[in-house]
Amino acid sequence: MPNSDSNDSLSNDSTPHSTSAIAAQPSYIVLPRESELAGKSYATVFEFLVDHFKQIEASVWQQRINDGKVHWQHGELIDATSEYQATARVYYYREVKAETKVPFYEQILHQDSDIIIVYKPHFLPVTPGGNFVNECLVHRLRIATQIDTVAPAHRLDKDTAGVMLMTLNPQTRHAYHQLFLDDKITKDYQAIAKVTPDLLAQLADNTCELPLHWTVKNRIVAANPSFTMQVVEGEANSHSEISLVAVKDGLGLFELSPITGKTHQLRVHMLSLGMPILNDRFYPVLQPKGPDNYDKPLQLLAKRLRFSDPLSGIEHDVECQGLDLLAMMLSMK
Incomplete structure (x- = not known):
């Protein structure tokens, strides 16, 4: 899934309920065009990753590459000599040394073939970020439903609890996003x-x-x-x-x-x-x-x-x- 790349970290935070973790789902970054690089240039993907993610040591990226945790969109592995390709997607697995387990749990309030309406507890992020890679609502729901296309239709702060709309079907996802754009x-x-x-x-x-x-x-x-x-x-x-x-x-x-x-x-x-x-x-x-x-x-x-459901016409009212x-x-x- 796309992620806030600047949040990639190797935190040394250690709380009583923290464990090391590697993201179950990859994040990706689109390699910028030359016009977007502010005069910089990169011969290899490795050079770009090291320069772009300044908070991550070069040795960490080297190890990820050696472990097969960096690849192109279709799965071909990237090595230290792979050439920079503008507009190509590079996938990688975020990891943290200590991921805190959030001791509160989500609840599915409604589910059909296109959406899940869910209660999100306080403190649980919706998507990976910072010191959270797998402790997030999206990953928990993917495990609970065995549906790997679960994605949020809107935002809800990590600190805020409450009802959220999640989409399941990539082919119909746009219809639910449009509800928010149209104030419906x-x-x-x-x-x-x-x-x-x-x-x-x-x-x-x-x-x-x-x-x-x-x-x-x-x-x-x-x-x-x-x-x-x-x-x-x-x-x-x-x-x-x-x-x-x-x-x-x-x-x-x-x-x-x-x-x-x-x-x-x-x-x-x-x-x-x-x-x-x-x-x-x-x-x-x-x-x-x-x-x-x-x-x-x-x-x-x-x-x-x-x-009002844009596909079925059902009037949803969930609290x-x-x-x-x-x-x-x-x-x-």
């Missing part, structure tokens, strides 16, 4: 956050009442570091509808509908309201990189997915169990 999918989320003191005061003296609603439209762009996002001045490129529906001991349960689909949109929009989502390690302040704290999952859930405001309140005492 309705996604409903829940979140828990600390309510601002001003809002709590207004609720206490009955100058406002639940539910409270916000329409949030602003411009979201990449921040620094680039995997985080920020709101800037300019024409809005993001839109969310957010409602506060319940409050207990200063914590609020929110219902959220993303009208657009920017990266981290709901997390950034909640921050813009002054109520960042509970246990968010990115917002408002990026926390130091470290092991996941399984006792403090991000309180954001993709609770419900609704759409999972919602966030528990009372349990979260008690866990913080």
